[in-house]
Amino acid sequence: MNEAIDQLQQQITDVREQLAAIVQRGGRLRPGLDDVNEDLADAVKTLAQAHDAERRQLTSDQANALRKRIAEVQTQLAKPGSRRQGGDGYINLTPKQVQAKWATVEAAQRMIESDQQKLEEANLGGGPDKDQVAAAKARISVVARQRLNDALAANESLPMWLTSAVGSPPRPDPEPWLKAAHNVLVYRLEHGVSDPLLPLGGKPSGDDAYGSRRAGEWKKIAEELNKLHGLAGKSEYKL
Numbered sequence: 001m002n003e004a005i006d007q008l009q010q011q012i013t014d015v016r017e018q019l020a021a022i023v024q025r026g027g028r029l030r031p032g033l034d035d036v037n038e039d040l041a042d043a044v045k046t047l048a049q050a051h052d053a054e055r056r057q058l059t060s061d062q063a064n065a066l067r068k069r070i071a072e073v074q075t076q077l078a079k080p081g082s083r084r085q086g087g088d089g090y091i092n093l094t095p096k097q098v099q100a101k102w103a104t105v106e107a108a109q110r111m112i113e114s115d116q117q118k119l120e121e122a123n124l125g126g127g128p129d130k131d132q133v134a135a136a137k138a139r140i141s142v143v144a145r146q147r148l149n150d151a152l153a154a155n156e157s158l159p160m161w162l163t164s165a166v167g168s169p170p171r172p173d174p175e176p177w178l179k180a181a182h183n184v185l186v187y188r189l190e191h192g193v194s195d196p197l198l199p200l201g202g203k204p205s206g207d208d209a210y211g212s213r214r215a216g217e218w219k220k221i222a223e224e225l226n227k228l229h230g231l232a233g234k235s236e237y238k239l
Helices: 002-024 041-055 060-078 105-122 130-153 160-166 175-191 209-231
Strands: 090-092 102-104
Touching: 041 130, 041 175, 041 209, 060 090, 060 105, 090 105, 102 105, 130 175, 160 175, 160 209, 175 209
Parallel strands: none
Antiparallel strands: 090 102
């Protein structure tokens, strides 16, 4: 019985605190810095669709590597059977081209078909157009900046993922801090990062066009954060 009363009292206390926060914020409950609410739902959805389309694409290096391999295998297939070590049914491929040193003609033909299909699928495109993506990015940037300004004006506690990245706003010039904090927040919103501790989430791979571009953004922000900490006389922060 006493336990139930204690729980009820705690719930009442929680509700009172929430109401007080709402009153303090002008009658509305402000979303968390990286919450995706109705202000951002459409923009975040647009970028997610763009990222899905980008994942089907290849980087220029990947596409060139596939074209080179296709040409090399086709050259081997064009050789007369008498010049193939192992007989008419086999062609000689280097270990870099296939796992085994020798490949049958059928295996080589399947390899070419698979590579050509990858190139064709990469060129299909799809997803939102450039103007839609640009508008979504602009919307996220504006909302992110407004949320940061509101949080600072209300003297609210910042989430751990942000303070671990940029620390506290410095004085007298907070501009570098604001720029870095804004970039971190935009990155989280654009890429759906929800890690409560890591500001940028895990380090992305460059396995496709999206991953390659995101890895570049990750590196740029990481360098900015390290510079920010260097300006504050610290060097311990490393992504």
